[in-house]
Amino acid sequence: MPVARLAINLTPAAVPVPTGAAVAAGTATDLEVAGLCKSFDRGRQVLRDVSLRVPKGQAVALVGANGTGKSTLLRCCLRLIEPDRGRITLLGREVRNLRRAALRSLRAEVGFVFQRHNLVTQLSVLSNVLHGAQARHAGPHVWYQTLSPRNLREEAMQCLEQVGLADFAARRADRLSGGQSQRVAIARTLMQRPRLMFADEPVASLDPVAGEEVMELFSDLIRRQGLTLVFTSHHVDHALRFGDRVVALRQGAIVIDSAAAALDAQTIRQIYD
Numbered sequence: 001m002p003v004a005r006l007a008i009n010l011t012p013a014a015v016p017v018p019t020g021a022a023v024a025a026g027t028a029t030d031l032e033v034a035g036l037c038k039s040f041d042r043g044r045q046v047l048r049d050v051s052l053r054v055p056k057g058q059a060v061a062l063v064g065a066n067g068t069g070k071s072t073l074l075r076c077c078l079r080l081i082e083p084d085r086g087r088i089t090l091l092g093r094e095v096r097n098l099r100r101a102a103l104r105s106l107r108a109e110v111g112f113v114f115q116r117h118n119l120v121t122q123l124s125v126l127s128n129v130l131h132g133a134q135a136r137h138a139g140p141h142v143w144y145q146t147l148s149p150r151n152l153r154e155e156a157m158q159c160l161e162q163v164g165l166a167d168f169a170a171r172r173a174d175r176l177s178g179g180q181s182q183r184v185a186i187a188r189t190l191m192q193r194p195r196l197m198f199a200d201e202p203v204a205s206l207d208p209v210a211g212e213e214v215m216e217l218f219s220d221l222i223r224r225q226g227l228t229l230v231f232t233s234h235h236v237d238h239a240l241r242f243g244d245r246v247v248a249l250r251q252g253a254i255v256i257d258s259a260a261a262a263l264d265a266q267t268i269r270q271i272y273d
């Protein structure tokens with residue numbers, strides 16, 4: 001029996017608002033995935049014929065049970081994982097055709113926020129944020145607070161202000177709470193001046209209150225800058241509140257693709273049955 005028809009009738013054709021149709025003609029596309037397939041060891045298929053078009057400025061929430069392929073999809077889009085089949089066009093470039101240098105330059109235009117913030121803990125908050133500019137500026141020391149050019153330091157301070165942590169610039173990164181660390185990671189990503197953002201369970205390691213605050217801040221920053229966002233989440237309410245659109249994966253296939261406003265939590269929860 002096809003996966004999408006198991007317990008619920010959530011085939012792509014059955015969704016309330018097919019977003020492909022809802023996208024206004026002429027809207028620029030930031031990400032387009034067509035027929036993407038990926039298998040890992042022993043031929044186990046993790047992504048099955050995934051197709052998705054994300055217009056500029058849209059926030060897409062990617063939901064699905066553990067192991068349904070959400071992270072794999074994001075990683076394939078940047079070729080951090082090599083897809084087996086399918087086409088990926090990211091910011092106008094055919095990702096699978098890019099050579100190493102071109103791929104590196106494309107990755108620099110995409111901010112990626114992970115569940116784990118991966119700050120350099122023995123460095124200051126400001127140095128960590130400066131790190132985000134590394135892809136734009138040659139030279140190994142650009143991210144050392146004392147060696148970086150003044151304009152970069154000012155920009156990093158502005159990024160810290162945007163996440164409400166300007167007063168923490170001189171503090172060592174290992175003296176921050178989990179929520180503060182994730183804010184610094186977001187500031188570092190802003191320093192990259194990304195054109196598009198991926199976020200893989202950005203608040204999964206935070207307590208509910210900190211998670212809520214960070215997600216609200218993140219979503220607000222993304223919207224104010226008009227950035228496109230694709231984020232994964234296990235919080236159904238976050239998907240509905242912070243996504244313009246919800247895409248649900250089940251066993252590697254898209255089973256819901258709908259405007260968030262046309263969905264309710266109960267419909268989404270069915271994919272976890």
Ligand SMILES: Nc1ncnc2c1ncn2[C@@H]1O[C@H](COP(=O)(O)OP(=O)(O)OP(=O)(O)O)[C@@H](O)[C@H]1O
Pocket residue numbers: 040041046064065066067068069070071072073
């Ligand atoms: N590099 C890899 N090698 C082998 N198997 C992998 C690899 N990466 C992911 N997988 C497998 O692919 C499947 C999908 O993993 P993925 O991390 O994409 O799921 P997910 O939907 O993001 O899950 P979660 O919600 O738990 O983060 C899992 O079964 C996982 O074990």
